[in-house]
Amino acid sequence: MRGVRVPDEDGSTTQRALPDPSGVAPWPEGGRPRPGPVVRLPGVYRPQTDTLLLATAMRREGIRRGMDVLDLCTGTGTLALHAARLGARVTAVDISRRAVASARLNTALARLPVTVRRGDLLRALPGRTFDAVVSNPPYVPAPGLSAPRYRAGRSWDAGPDGRVILDRICDDAFAALxxxxxxxxxxxxxSRPEETVGRxxxxxxxxxVTDRVTIPFGPVTLGRVAWLRAQGLLRDHPDREELVVIRARKE
Known part of the structure; x- marks a missing residue:
């Protein structure tokens, strides 16, 4: 593929060749990974276990044709495309310019009608409501009081307790549904799922809590083991973490 103007997080652009596909593709209607390209510009989150866990839950929980679905913190747009393949009308939001560019490129490659917007969570869509909201937000505890703005860590770093983004989603979810x-x-x-459930x-x-899986620490978390232990965030397993899917319905 030819080069493109890649957005930088400070608003400027740089001419780059498109990166090689990550090897993890959007899911087809059956809900399982399949070979195929996903464009992932530098600094955008690579779809992995948490993405697959949420995609599986989406199909099981009945994301289907005719629903209006919002994908918050869309990254490459993988989950948005999965919802579109299940027949939903999909809007995807991310604050990162590179994530938005990646999602738009993947949407174009898949030829699926996903609307991709740049913005700060639900502030990007004031007053809009949806039949379903899905999100794989940044949730990794990190030194610093806020999420980073201009580096790759913004895809996963979420403040000292990992809840900078999670708490905002919890507080705004009722009005968005x-x-x-x-x-x-x-x-x-x-990042304390019990706090998410309580909020x-x-x-x-x-x-x-509908889904749980335990996985080895990735490189980012491995590099923070000493800090996580000092913060009291490491509990039973010094080298593994549990991922969970939390389901919330508005009656």
Whole structure:
């Protein structure tokens, strides 16, 4: 493929060749990974286990034709494309210019009608409501009081407790859902899923943890083991973390 003007996070652009596909593709209607290209510009989150876990939950929970679905923190757009393949009308949002460019390129390559918007979570769509909201947000605990703005870590770093983005999604979810609407959210056990459940319940949603999987630490988390231990965030396993999908429905 030819080169493109790649957006930088400070608003400028740089001419680059398109990167090689990551090898992890959007999911077809059957809900399983398949070979195929995904464009992932530098600094954009690579779809991996948490992406697959949430995609599986989306199909099981009935994302289907005719639904209006919002994918928050879309990254490459993989989950948005999965929802579109299930027949939903999909809007995808990310604050990163490179993520938005990646998602738009992948949408064009897949020839699926996903609307991709750049913006700060639900502030990008004031007043809009949806039948379902899905999100694989940044959730890795990191030194610093806020999420980074201009480096690759913004795809995963989420403040000292990993909840800078999670708390905002929890606080805004009720207003973004239509009656009967569904929120599906994936996060790490390091960022306190019980806090997510409590916040969503307090907001008036019916909440449960539907999926759990334990995986080895990735390179980012391995590099923070000493810091995580000092913060009291490492519990039972010094080299593994649990990923969970949290389901919340508006009655």
């Amino acid at each position: 239509r009656p009967g609407g569904l929120l599906l959210l994936v996060q790490s056990g390091l 969503l319940s307090a907001a008036g949603l019916d909440v449960s």
